[in-house]
Amino acid sequence: xxxxxxxxxxxxxxxxxxxxxxxxxxxxxxxxxxxxxxxxxxxxxxxxxxxxxxxxxxxxxxxxxxxxxxxxxxxxxxxxxxxxxxxxxxxxxxxxxxxxxxxxxxxxxxxxxxxxxxxxxxxxxxxxxxxxxxxxxxxxxxxxxxxxxxxxxxxxxxxxxxxxxxxxxxxxxxxxxxxxxxxxxxxxxxxxxxxxxxxxxxxxxxxxxxxxxxxxxxxxxxxxxxxxxxxxxxxxxxxxxxxxxxxxxxxxxxx
Ligand code: ZN
Numbered sequence: 001x002x003x004x005x006x007x008x009x010x011x012x013x014x015x016x017x018x019x020x021x022x023x024x025x026x027x028x029x030x031x032x033x034x035x036x037x038x039x040x041x042x043x044x045x046x047x048x049x050x051x052x053x054x055x056x057x058x059x060x061x062x063x064x065x066x067x068x069x070x071x072x073x074x075x076x077x078x079x080x081x082x083x084x085x086x087x088x089x090x091x092x093x094x095x096x097x098x099x100x101x102x103x104x105x106x107x108x109x110x111x112x113x114x115x116x117x118x119x120x121x122x123x124x125x126x127x128x129x130x131x132x133x134x135x136x137x138x139x140x141x142x143x144x145x146x147x148x149x150x151x152x153x154x155x156x157x158x159x160x161x162x163x164x165x166x167x168x169x170x171x172x173x174x175x176x177x178x179x180x181x182x183x184x185x186x187x188x189x190x191x192x193x194x195x196x197x198x199x200x201x202x203x204x205x206x207x208x209x210x211x212x213x214x215x216x217x218x219x220x221x222x223x224x225x226x227x228x229x230x231x232x233x234x235x236x237x238x239x240x241x242x243x244x245x246x247x248x249x250x251x252x253x254x255x
Contacts, residue, residue, distance in 0.1 A: 002045075004044060004045055004046050004047045005042065005045060005046045005047070005069050005070060005222065005223070005226050006046075006047050006049075006067055006068055006069045006070075007038055007046055007047070007048045007049070007068070007069065007070045007071075007072065007222055008048075008049050008050070008051055008059075008060070008064060008065075008068040008070075008071050008072070009031045009034045009035045009038070009048060009049070009050045009051070009072045009074075010031070010050070010051045010052070010058070010059065010060065010071060010072065010073050010074065010075075011029055011030050011031035011034075011050065011051075011052050011053075011074045011075075012052065012053045012074065012075040012076065012077070012078045012079075012081075012082075013029045013030070013031065013052040013053060013054070014053070014076070014077050014078050015076060015077060015204045016029045016030060016204070019204075019205075021205060022204045022205060025204070025205070025206075025207055026204070026209075029050075029052070030074050030202075030204065030209060031050040031051075031052060031074070032050065033209045033210065034072060034074070034103075034209055034218065035048045035049075035050050037209060037215040037218060037219065038218070038219055038222060040215065040219075041215060041216060041218070041219025041220075041222075042219050042222065042223065045223075046222070049064070051064065053075075053078055053081060053082065057083075057086060058082060058083065058086050060086050060089065060090060062089065065089060065090065065093045065098070066093075068093070068098055069098060069099065069226050069227055070098065070099035070100070070101065070222045070225045070226055071090065071093075071098060071099070071100050071101070072100075072101040072103060072218070072222070073100065073101065073102050073103060073106045073109055073111060073112070074103045074104065074105075074106060074202065075105060075106055075108075075109045076104070076105040076204065079108055079109050079110055080110075082109070082110050082111075084110070087110045087111050087114060090111050091111060091114055091115060093194075094111075094115060094191055094192065094194035094196065095191060095192030095193065095194055095232060095234050096192065096193060096194070096232050096234075097192070097193035097194055097227035097228075097229070097232055098194055098227065099194060099195045099196070099197075099222070099224075099225025099226055099227065100112075100115070100194060100195075100196045100197075100225065101196075101197050101199065101218065101221050101222060101225060102196065102197070102198045102199070103199055103201075103202045103218075104199075104200060104201060104202030104203060104208075105202070105203075106198070107120045107121075107122060107159075107163070107165075107198065108120060108121070112196075112198070115189070115191050115196060116165055116166055116189070117166065118164050118165055118166055119164040120163070120164055120165055121163075121164050122159050122160060122161070122162070122163045122164070122183070123158075123159070123160035123161070123162075123181065124157060124158060124159055124160070125157070125158040125160075125179060125181075126157045126158075126203075126205075127158065127179065128155040128156075128206075129155065129156065129158055129177055129178035129179050130152060130153070130154060130155070130156070130177070130178040131152065131153045131156040131158070131175050131176070131177055131178075131201070132150050132151075132152050132175065132176045132177075133150055133151055133152070133153070133173045133174070133175050133185055133186070133200075133201075133213075134149065134150045134173065134174045134175070134176065135148075135149060135150060135151075135172070135173060136171055136172065136173065136174050137170055137171065137172045140170060140172050140224075141220055141223065141224045142172050142186065142188070142197065142217060142220045142221050142224050143172055143173075143217070143220070144220050145216055145220070146213060146216065146217075151213040153201060153206070153208060153211060153214075155206050156177075156201065156203060156206055156208065157203035157205075157206070158177045158179055158181055158183075159175070159181075159183045159185075159200055160177065160181030160182065160183055161181065161182055161183055161184070163183060163184055165184070165187065165198070166189070168184065168187035168188060168189060168198075169187075169188050169189055169190060170187070170188040171184055171186070171187055172186035172187070172188065173185040173186030173199075173200075173217075175200060183200060185199065185200035185201070186198070186199050186200070186217070188224075192232055192234055193227065193229055193230070193231075193232035194225075194227075195224065195225040195228075196225070197221040197224065197225055199217060199218065199221060201214050202214075
């Protein structure tokens with residue numbers, strides 16, 4: 001029997017405590033709803049824990065990260081309160097193979113921008129408009145089980161291009177918005193041994209994480225991002241002794 005995937009759902013958990021209308025949507029925090037979604041989607045295949053900004057080390061101790069196969073990240077208003085040493089720790093784990101699912105405004109989080117190496121900025125508008133997410137990689141496991149060419153969210157915050165990310169390795173969703181903009185809404189990247197998925201939906205003033213398609217995609221993404229492949233050897237090292245004899249001359253002689 002295979003071991004369940006160990007997922008840590010991270011949330012800054014600020015809006016839900018500060019804004020009554022967000023609290024009404026997510027009374028126990030966005031992390032609680034995401035954790036429920038993963039249990040619903042993956043059942044016995046997953047073991048979910050949550051972590052939030054105000055916990056010691058933001059709940060992301062060496063021990064927790066060492067026992068995390070996939071980390072999901074939701075942050076919006078408090079990116080700058082995330083300690084740089086913790087960001088470095090998360091980055092190291094991603095390079096070692098931990099999957100990372102960056103949700104919505106995590107585009108501007110320290111960990112996402114560090115892993116991307118670009119500004120990761122975009123255009124936005126809060127007008128409660130319709131979003132249509134087109135599936136542009138129907139064979140991809142992250143789109144598994146979606147039954148139509150697109151799915152819609154009735155009211156969302158708009159994110160528009162230009163989205164300043166490196167060229168995604170795979171593009172799974174492209175969003176169209178009622179107001180005319182388009183956006184690369186589902187993008188994969190690899191860094192070291194780690195797999196990263198950016199997924200746009202999730203503004204906190206709409207019930208986005210109760211949507212069945214959104215929940216399905218996040219469940220699929222967690223499964224896809226699980227560590228796989230070979231052992232990661234990321235350190236640089238000099239190899240003065242060759243593995244097998246080298247014919248011909250040795251190193252160039254210096255004066
Ligand atoms: Zn937002």
